Amino acid sequence: MSALAYFLEDEGIATTGISLVREHTEQMQPPRFLWVPFPLGRPLGVPGNPEFQHDVIAAALNLLDSHAGPVLADFERDAPPSGEPEASWSCPVSFGGPKREATTLVEEVAAEVRELAPWYALSREKHGRTTVGASGLEIDAARTLVASVLTLSDADEFDVLKFKYAIEDLKAYYLEAAAASPGADINVNTWLWRETALTRMIRELADLHRDSPREDLRTLIASGFVPREFR
Amino acid sequence: MVRLADMPDIDAQHLRDKPCPQLPKAWVPAKPLNERRFALVTTAGIGRRDDEGFGFHTNDYRVIPNDVDSGELVMTHNSVNFDRSGFQQDLNIALPIDRFKELADRGTIKGVGTHHYSFMGATTEPLDYEPTARKVAGHLKADGVDTVFITPI
Numbered sequence: 280m281s282a283l284a285y286f287l288e289d290e291g292i293a294t295t296g297i298s299l300v301r302e303h304t305e306q307m308q309p310p311r312f313l314w315v316p317f318p319l320g321r322p323l324g325v326p327g328n329p330e331f332q333h334d335v336i337a338a339a340l341n342l343l344d345s346h347a348g349p350v351l352a353d354f355e356r357d358a359p360p361s362g363e364p365e366a367s368w369s370c371p372v373s374f375g376g377p378k379r380e381a382t383t384l385v386e387e388v389a390a391e392v393r394e395l396a397p398w399y400a401l402s403r404e405k406h407g408r409t410t411v412g413a414s415g416l417e418i419d420a421a422r423t424l425v426a427s428v429l430t431l432s433d434a435d436e437f438d439v440l441k442f443k444y445a446i447e448d449l450k451a452y453y454l455e456a457a458a459a460s461p462g463a464d465i466n467v468n469t470w471l472w473r474e475t476a477l478t479r480m481i482r483e484l485a486d487l488h489r490d491s492p493r494e495d496l497r498t499l500i501a502s503g504f505v506p507r508e509f510r
Numbered sequence: 511m512v513r514l515a516d517m518p519d520i521d522a523q524h525l526r527d528k529p530c531p532q533l534p535k536a537w538v539p540a541k542p543l544n545e546r547r548f549a550l551v552t553t554a555g556i557g558r559r560d561d562e563g564f565g566f567h568t569n570d571y572r573v574i575p576n577d578v579d580s581g582e583l584v585m586t587h588n589s590v591n592f593d594r595s596g597f598q599q600d601l602n603i604a605l606p607i608d609r610f611k612e613l614a615d616r617g618t619i620k621g622v623g624t625h626h627y628s629f630m631g632a633t634t635e636p637l638d639y640e641p642t643a644r645k646v647a648g649h650l651k652a653d654g655v656d657t658v659f660i661t662p663i
Contacts (some may be wrong), residue, residue, distance in 0.1 A: 297662030
């Protein structure tokens with residue numbers, strides 16, 4: 280990000296923007312950045328709050344008035360909560376234990392996807408969009424693809440990126456469904472990784488294929504599979 | 511929150527280990543905001559639904575029209591170590607297209623370019639972006655853009 284700023288500026292295009300990791304920006308010294316005290320994934324602070332987002336942008340745009348650099352300024356305000364303030368969030372569907380009708384992990388995930396369907400539909404309506412679809416598969420096809428990797432053999436054809444995008448689609452489906460309920464905030468991630476059969480399946484896939492002869496699958500599991508804070 | 515000292519050790523160490531070469535100096539002189547035409551550049555790994563998703567360790571980019579329907583955009587960033595729920599609820603948290611249209615409508619800025627650009631950050635060596643960043647600079651200048659607002663993820 281800092282490097283992009285430098286190369287654009289070197290081509291005659293002025294740059295300003297947001298830094299989430301102050302130490303990186305301090306070391307690299309790009310022309311102008313505003314460090315913000317927000318979580319990774321939320322450079323503008325809070326979803327659905329145009330006023331606050333404009334405050335962040337205005338602080339970054341102010342840096343364009345500087346006459347010499349590099350400039351690294353701090354945005355001093357924390358992001359306000361993004362959920363409804365009076366609400367205490369709980370997932371609309373309780374996944375406390377194995378589904379009664381589900382006898383395998385694959386069936387448990389299928390049951391979760393079914394139970395979340397009306398909440399996902401509600402979320403699409405509420406936000407007017409969905410971010411599910413990176414894999415190009417319908418959600419049940421994405422679920423089937425991910426589950427099939429539980430029995431992947433070394434001889435099977437395998438597209439590691441399609442597999443990763445199918446996982447991302449499933450996580451997006453769960454998180455968007457969860458966000459349909461009042462008070463949803465960043466804590467939906469804890470719910471996803473602590474309470475769902477989907478992420479139990481993801482961990483099982485990681486255990487199964489950590490030493491896979493397929494280098495791309497090993498790389499994916501080592502770096503882009505389970506968030507460090509939930510390993 | 512994202513000062514390394516405030517993060518869990520395992521996350522902080524991962525970020526400390528990232529290569530962060532000091533960059534040469536480059537500086538475009540100041541001019542009034544209302545004379546600037548903006549585009550957005552992000553490293554959030556966003557693309558259109560029909561675009562090829564981002565691979566690993568890649569310096570390529572996706573083009574996002576300013577008039578894109580936000581429902582057309584998906585994220586294929588490699589990293590799982592950041593929160594995606596904000597982006598799922600509001601595109602503007604990572605790519606503030608609506609906010610910049612509002613600034614143009616108010617006359618705060620001169621205008622917004624016809625295209626924005628998305629790279630994938632985190633796993634690509636910083637200096638490896640040079641060829642594609644310079645190419646994007648050419649596209650931006652052809653579009654009359656003189657200022658870029660950059661967002662990470």
